[in-house]
Amino acid sequence: MPSERDLRRRVRSVKNIQQLTRAMQLVAASKMRRAQEAVLASRPFEQKLRSVLNELAPYADRELSPLLHRRTPVRRVAIVLITTDRGLVGPMNVNLLRTALRFAETQPDAAYVAVGRKGIGSLRRMRATVIAEFPNIPDRPTTNDTNVIARVAVDEFTNGNVDEVHLGFTRFINTLRQEPTLRRILPLVPEEEDLDQLPPIQYLFEPDPQTVMDLILPRFIEMTVYQAILESKASQWSAQMVAMRNATDAADDLISDLILAANKARQTRITKEMLEIASGAEALKG
């Protein structure tokens, strides 16, 4: 049984840790609010862009852009894996990595574009093929920060290194729920290929189809990547906030247990001393 002094010392150290987790919880909570606002505000743009593209794709001439070409068989896929730069975010990165690996197993060959230090570290340890690494994504990312990632994905696809590009990220649902998500971003073919059922519409393109496609397709990839990074950021801070809150609550429980144990030890010691004194006095009397 640990001594009373040991117990008191442990109470102090748990309190110190608790101060730390509480501070991290508060920081994460404020970052979380901002990140959640950012992701919710930018979702409409990405969704509209997606729906425009989905409606348009059946009428677009496949020859207009290499990004519209489906290649079979698929010999190699690229997975853009968006993880966090720092830990203490609960199981978020592990879950995403597991989802990605499970998918990679079904493919003949997979290469990674690693975003975030955590993913970079894990993929290196696994000796996975990594095409590019992007550590240190700022907390308030702009398209300037994320477009380079999209460009790598597009280049790898157009120069034939990979036949498909998938995007793995943690989708933000709410503060308590984040979902590992894997989505194909290249080639850009409509989600459902029931072309025959679609009404034949003559789309007009201004100034011309080529210019429009050259503008809209790369833009779409960039926006998808940007959106995924915003989703990941919101997930990251939510997960960290929850993890730190749990840690702070657990510390509270631990502290009260330890104080109870310390008080019991103290009481035992006092009782023992009293007994010794009493029995000493008894012995003198006799």
Next chain:
Amino acid sequence: MPIRLEIVTPEKAVYADDVDMVIAPATDGYVGILPHHAPLLTTLGPGEFRVKKGGVEEVLAVFGGFMDVRGDRVIVLTEAAEPAEEIDAQRAQEARDRAQQALQAGPMSAAEEAHARASLQRALVRIRVSERRRRRL
């Protein structure tokens, strides 16, 4: 029969309403959209985006992006869209003067020149949009 117009930027949804007519700054000149327009996908330049509704005209400055017209639904996806009342005319004029000075100051790299020209153009669009608003008031 109204047109459903939505203007969305990466930062936020700027506009969503049923309107009578849209006049958009396409790259090759202004296009007017009335109900029952043919499906159209066009790139947008920087310029004035005019919206007519019940005899009232609203003006926004838009910068790039594109517009999708399909049926009676118009979606504008643009880098930035600023309603006239949100534009700071004075700041835009200062930006115009700065850009003009930079362009007159003499030789600069191609990237710098493109940057200055782009900010000059943005400033001019903002000034025009805010003036149009002032005339109406």
